[in-house]
Amino acid sequence: MNKIKQSIALMLVLILAVSLAACGAKPEAKAPEATNGAATTTGAASLENKKVALIMQINLGTFSAQYIEGVKEQVEKLGGKVTVFTAEGDLAKMSSNLDAAINQKFDGILIDHGTAEALEAGVKKALEKKIPVIAFDVDIKVPGVTVLEQGDQKMAELTLDKLSKDMDGKGNIVKIWVAGFAPMERRQIAYKAFMDKNTGIKEVAAFGAASQNTALDTQAQMEAILKKFPNKGDITAVWAAWDEFAKGAARAIQQAGRTEIKIYGIDMSDEDLQMIQDPKNPWVASAAVDPKDIGRIQVRFLYQKLHGDQTPEKIVLDPVFVSRDQLPATQISTAQLSEHVKGWGKSEQGYTEWLKQAEKPVNK
Structure with missing residues (x-):
């Protein structure tokens, strides 16, 4: 009797196995392991x-x-x-x-x-x-x-075009720039093309160095330039290829009372924006990416x-071009800049x- 029961049980197991195979049942697949951050099937x-x-x-x-x-x-x-x-x-x-x-x-x-x-x-x-x-x-x-x-060349072109327009295409400028940085080299390409094209604009001085105290060093160098060119009209504008350069130059010009000199820079931060919004500051425009x-x-x-x-x-x-005449009289931050300058942020x-x-x- 026990042998009969065992035979029946064995037959039921075999039937069940055949049925599962016919239905296409397979063992559960193991998910592949991720390797060094690569995507897995889990998403x-x-x-x-x-x-x-x-x-x-x-x-x-x-x-x-x-x-x-x-x-x-x-x-x-x-x-x-x-x-x-x-x-x-x-x-x-x-x-x-x-x-x-x-x-x-x-x-x-x-x-x-x-x-x-x-x-x-x-x-x-x-x-x-x-x-x-x-x-x-x-x-x-x-x-x-x-x-x-x-867009380094584009940023340089945007600021230089504004500089030229404000100067009516003639006058003396100071360039603040430094070699050895890929973005600076690209900005220099646009600067050279601009100077070749705009023969009424003359570069009377050029300097620049990157350090842990770039703004302070630039301020000291700009003060020396102002002493070398002490008269109104000696310098019409400054083109600064980096916001740290623009900060230092702005402080030197403002402290010297040379309000006729305007600065056109590159890059934008909350501190930069505060300076550009200040009507007493010589920094009037910049081009940047948030x-x-x-x-x-x-x-x-x-x-x-x-x-x-x-x-x-x-x-x-x-990049986006930002000038003082686009901005409100009340102080804003770069988080609010998109409300006034199309294309900024987000x-x-x-x-x-x-x-x-x-x-x-x-x-x-």
Whole structure:
């Protein structure tokens, strides 16, 4: 009797197995493991808790502060954490910081300025370790690395065109500029083309150096220039290729009472905007990309890399021209600038639908 029961039970098991096979039932598939931040079949949730390194050549002034704020805001919205490495302008230290980030096994690396000579070896090492890299304002040409740049030539053209219009195409100017930075070199191309075309405008002095005290150093140098050209009409305007230059020059001109000299700059931060809005300040116009947007956009492309998406080799950010006559009499911040200047802030560059869905509110 027991043997009969065992036979019947065995037959039922066999029938059940055959039925399952006929219905196409299969063992549950195991999800593939993520490798170094690559996307998994579970989607954007797999990108939480990423460690992001921001490797900076120099962290100086309110522009850099707002840029870092944009980086951190976007990373935190995607559930990650940022560590900032700054080199105080020392390229050897910047290269060492990049190596440190690789050795500490960060999930992604952002680079801010620097040179190809100092960074390319480290960037290639990062890619070998499957760590994605997104750079800003550095002339790196390594396959697989996306490089962001502001529309530097366009920014120079916008400010120089305004300078020329305000001067009626003639007068003496001072150029404040420094070599050795990719964005500066691009701005210089536009400056040279402008000077070649506008023969009524003469450059009477040129200087500029990047340091941890750029604004103060510029102020001292501008004071010396003003003593060299003491008379009204000796200098009509100053073209400053960086907001730190514009700050220093503005303070020197204002303190000297040379209110006839106007400044046309590049870049924009809350401090810069406050100066441009001041009717007693010689700084009257600037062209820029929102520094917070630069940080946000750079992070978005890094997370696209982490997600396994293809990204372009070069991204050009669209600049905006800001002049005093566009602004209200009451003081505003860059967060309010979009209410008065079309195209400022809230850029959608680098956004994908899955990125928007992956974002979470950040507690301030």
